[in-house]
């Protein structure tokens with residue numbers, strides 16, 4: 752079943768403890784934490800101290816997305832701060848295989864993110880064996896006010912076919928303006944972890960999480976029916 756990851760960036764920073772407890776109670780699976788260095792992406796955001804500070808607030812999966820040049824420099828520190836999954840960008844690593852190995856040695860889930868313009872052809876068997884999740888950006892990372900890139904749906908479908916052949920248990924995480932309008936489409940294309948921010952926190956967050964889960968579940972049920980499962 753699709754997992755819902757709530758983007759920390761969109762939460763109320765004045766009341767993070769309360770907010771995290773609220774999304775946990777509402778059935779969210781992950782809290783998605785974007786780290787940005789002002790170089791790999793234009794924005795700056797979130798350090799390890801903050802992760803440490805909120806770690807005990809909820810029993811959610813702490814899903815750290817490093818939009819940082821040479822992320823190898825910080826993996827241990829982020830692991831110590833309380834991450835459960837660390838995702839690095841293919842485009843940002845000095846040596847992407849080593850970075851994924853380091854994450855696994857820390858005993859954490861290893862994620863590999865691709866920008867929208869990075870083709871799936873960069874994924875080889877060596878990378879796949881090291882990754883627990885392939886993370887597809889569906890907007891350009893680190894920039895605000897963007898819309899979902901429609902071509903992402905084909906990319907998700909192609910990746911799902913590829914993973915079904917080589918690594919069926921690998922998650923596909925999608926990140927970038929996922930809303931109530933497109934969640935069914937991304938889930939039907941094969942995404943299994945859905946990052947969402949504004950669409951969840953505006954209005955009643957409990958109701959929004961419930962509706963998103965229901966929409967993803969409907970898409971999955973249709974796929975299973977179509978596949979005769």
Ligand code: ZN
Pocket residue numbers: 783784785816926946
């Ligand atoms: Zn992210």
